[in-house]
Amino acid sequence: MLSRRDFLKLVVKGAILGNFYQLISPPLAEAVAAGEVKKLPVVMIETGTCTGDSISLDNIWTPTFSDILTNILDWRYDWTMNQVQGEAAYRILQDTYENMPNEYILIVQGSMIQRDAGHYNHVAYENGKLITGIELVRRIGLKAKYVVAIGSCATYGGPVSGYPNPTQSTGVQNILPERRVINVSGCPAHPDWIMGTLLHLALYGEPELEKFGRPKLFYGETVHNRCPRRKDYDQGIFATEIGQKECLFRVGCKGPVTYADCPIRRWNDRFNWPIGCNTPCIGCTEPGYPDLMSPFTAHLPDIPFPGGTKVNTDAIGLGVLGLTSIAITGHITTSLFKGRIQKNLLKTSVKAQHRPALKKVKTFHQYWPKKS
Amino acid sequence: MKHHIKLRKPLMKQLKKSNVKGTIVQSQPLWVRIFHWGFTASLTIVILSGLQLHKPASFLALNFSKVLTAHIVFGWFSLGFLAIRIADSFIRRDDSLIPKIQDLRHFPQLMSYCFFLRSSPPPARKYNSGQLLIYFSWFVLFLLSSFLGLVSYWQGEHLIWVWRLIGGFQVLRWTKFITTIYFLATIPIHIYLSLTEDISRLQAMVTGYERKSPPNNR
Ligand code: HEM
Numbered sequence: 001m002l003s004r005r006d007f008l009k010l011v012v013k014g015a016i017l018g019n020f021y022q023l024i025s026p027p028l029a030e031a032v033a034a035g036e037v038k039k040l041p042v043v044m045i046e047t048g049t050c051t052g053d054s055i056s057l058d059n060i061w062t063p064t065f066s067d068i069l070t071n072i073l074d075w076r077y078d079w080t081m082n083q084v085q086g087e088a089a090y091r092i093l094q095d096t097y098e099n100m101p102n103e104y105i106l107i108v109q110g111s112m113i114q115r116d117a118g119h120y121n122h123v124a125y126e127n128g129k130l131i132t133g134i135e136l137v138r139r140i141g142l143k144a145k146y147v148v149a150i151g152s153c154a155t156y157g158g159p160v161s162g163y164p165n166p167t168q169s170t171g172v173q174n175i176l177p178e179r180r181v182i183n184v185s186g187c188p189a190h191p192d193w194i195m196g197t198l199l200h201l202a203l204y205g206e207p208e209l210e211k212f213g214r215p216k217l218f219y220g221e222t223v224h225n226r227c228p229r230r231k232d233y234d235q236g237i238f239a240t241e242i243g244q245k246e247c248l249f250r251v252g253c254k255g256p257v258t259y260a261d262c263p264i265r266r267w268n269d270r271f272n273w274p275i276g277c278n279t280p281c282i283g284c285t286e287p288g289y290p291d292l293m294s295p296f297t298a299h300l301p302d303i304p305f306p307g308g309t310k311v312n313t314d315a316i317g318l319g320v321l322g323l324t325s326i327a328i329t330g331h332i333t334t335s336l337f338k339g340r341i342q343k344n345l346l347k348t349s350v351k352a353q354h355r356p357a358l359k360k361v362k363t364f365h366q367y368w369p370k371k372s
Numbered sequence: 373m374k375h376h377i378k379l380r381k382p383l384m385k386q387l388k389k390s391n392v393k394g395t396i397v398q399s400q401p402l403w404v405r406i407f408h409w410g411f412t413a414s415l416t417i418v419i420l421s422g423l424q425l426h427k428p429a430s431f432l433a434l435n436f437s438k439v440l441t442a443h444i445v446f447g448w449f450s451l452g453f454l455a456i457r458i459a460d461s462f463i464r465r466d467d468s469l470i471p472k473i474q475d476l477r478h479f480p481q482l483m484s485y486c487f488f489l490r491s492s493p494p495p496a497r498k499y500n501s502g503q504l505l506i507y508f509s510w511f512v513l514f515l516l517s518s519f520l521g522l523v524s525y526w527q528g529e530h531l532i533w534v535w536r537l538i539g540g541f542q543v544l545r546w547t548k549f550i551t552t553i554y555f556l557a558t559i560p561i562h563i564y565l566s567l568t569e570d571i572s573r574l575q576a577m578v579t580g581y582e583r584k585s586p587p588n589n590r
Pocket residue numbers: 404407408411412415416457469498499500503507510559562563566573574575577
């Protein structure tokens with residue numbers, strides 16, 4: 001069987017050559033066939049989501065998603081991929097929950113909608129009762145072997161929790177504090193990130209996680225540090241408009257604050273990626289996306305004010321400086337008008353009319369003018 | 373600090389020759405002056421390079437890695453000068469930069485002086501309460517910004533708890549930017565007041581000596 005070290009090497013090599021699964025699946029399929037690894041049962045619950053991560057996952061090129069499903073993982077419950085529906089489908093989820101505790105992986109896609117006890121997000125119908133997303137995720141999550149949150153919404157709340165967050169959405173970790181949630185963030189998450197994490201779980205257990213609970217093997221380095229335009233940045237050569245070939249920092253690139261391996265892995269079967277087609281990275285893998293990353297064309301986030309307006313940080317800076325200048329100018333004018341500046345300057349600098357001789361008083365270092 | 377001073381002979385002569393009114397006192401010891409101007413120069417570079425890092429001015433076409441290096445190097449310089457000032461204040465047991473309740477009590481009067489409702493400022497220790505608050509806030513914010521700068525320098529390798537505490541890299545950058553705005557808004561006020569309130573105290577920041585008008589001459 002593939003050693004963990006070889007696997008980690010393949011993660012990088014596969015990213016650069018673009019054939020991660022070609023490299024990884026034959027040894028995996030062998031291992032499964034030889035009974036060295038068990039096919040891991042997987043269930044996916046979709047909560048407040050656009051299903052973008054399923055679509056992204058579907059974009060695995062070679063081998064196809066179906067190869068992986070038939071050979072490596074036991075994909076049991078997933079709204080997008082289910083071949084049955086209604087009761088029959090839901091029964092599979094319940095079966096998995098009851099018969100395979102601490103064996104299955106729970107994948108969550110979509111944010112946890114908390115407003116009004118989660119009743120804006122119903123995900124199941126059970127004995128005449130509507131089940132909310134939070135409730136099902138908690139129930140299934142507590143008995144899962146691993147809980148994997150995929151996409152920005154499930155990991156940190158994502159666009160669904162964007163300002164002013166009317167549904168009080170949040171990430172899975174916040175409603176499942178008892179479990180360590182493995183965060184595979186991204187909007188959407190790259191298919192390699194999702195599948196790579198699942199394969200690591202199947203073969204070697206939990207991967208090493210970084211500060212925000214993401215697998216280090218994909219999220220260990222900033223986009224900026226591996227960006228092919230980094231040399232432009234270092235030399236201060238910047239694009240002034242989106243669409244130009246230089247470093248996109250000035251037009252809001254979030255590469256310096258975003259941890260992901262997009263520059264080497266790239267997207268759509270490694271065909272291209274945002275910076276490759278001259279638009280800035282929007283920081284989709286970071287907590288706080290999209291609020292902290294928008295406007296996507298500006299460097300710092302806008303500041304929300306009560307009442308729902310947002311003000312650009314630079315505008316606030318300029319505003320404060322403008323007010324200060326106005327205040328100082330006003331003060332100078334008034335002081336001059338009232339004669340305060342003149343008085344102060346005279347009092348603190350003007351010499352006496354006639355030359356007083358100095359007289360030593362009390363202590364040797366104090367001098368008083370002699371009355372003449 | 374108005375303690376015993378020995379004026380050098382030539383200086384005495386000069387003073388005698390010129391028409392000095394009032395008392396000559398030493399108000400800014402050498403280390404305070406070194407701190408002040410060193411800190412001013414370094415912090416100016418830190419702030420300007422910080423703004424460049426925030427939004428590069430394309431027409432300058434500065435080498436960005438050098439801008440970052442300058443920002444960090446002069447950040448350390450500023451920190452060094454600040455350390456001098458702190459050490460100095462311990463040695464001299466000088467608490468003139470620490471706001472006390474007694475200072476704050478004069479603050480409303482000072483404000484009414486600023487808004488021309490009073491003709492003279494209220495009595496103060498070494499610095500008036502307004503200046504004192506500005507200086508003190510600078511120290512606090514400068515240390516905060518330096519610390520956040522260190523955190524972002526390490527890019528999440530160390531001090532991860534700070535990231536978690538404040539909510540990530542973007543918030544960190546944002547906080548630094550806002551403190552810079554605060555500096556940029558308060559430094560002109562400080563300079564304006566130093567130039568127009570008591571010019572002999574500006575002189576004291578250069579020569580160390582300040583001329584106090586004799587009390588009976590006010
Ligand atoms: C070039 C413009 C500047 C001038 C003319 C100036 C002038 C002065 C003067 C006259 C004082 C003494 C105030 C008093 O005794 O009432 C002072 C103190 C001080 N200034 Fe400035 N200043 C300048 C720039 C700055 C800058 C950029 C900073 C940094 C933020 C700064 C930080 C301070 C601090 C912290 C003190 C208190 C010094 C101490 O007692 O240790 N100054 N300045």
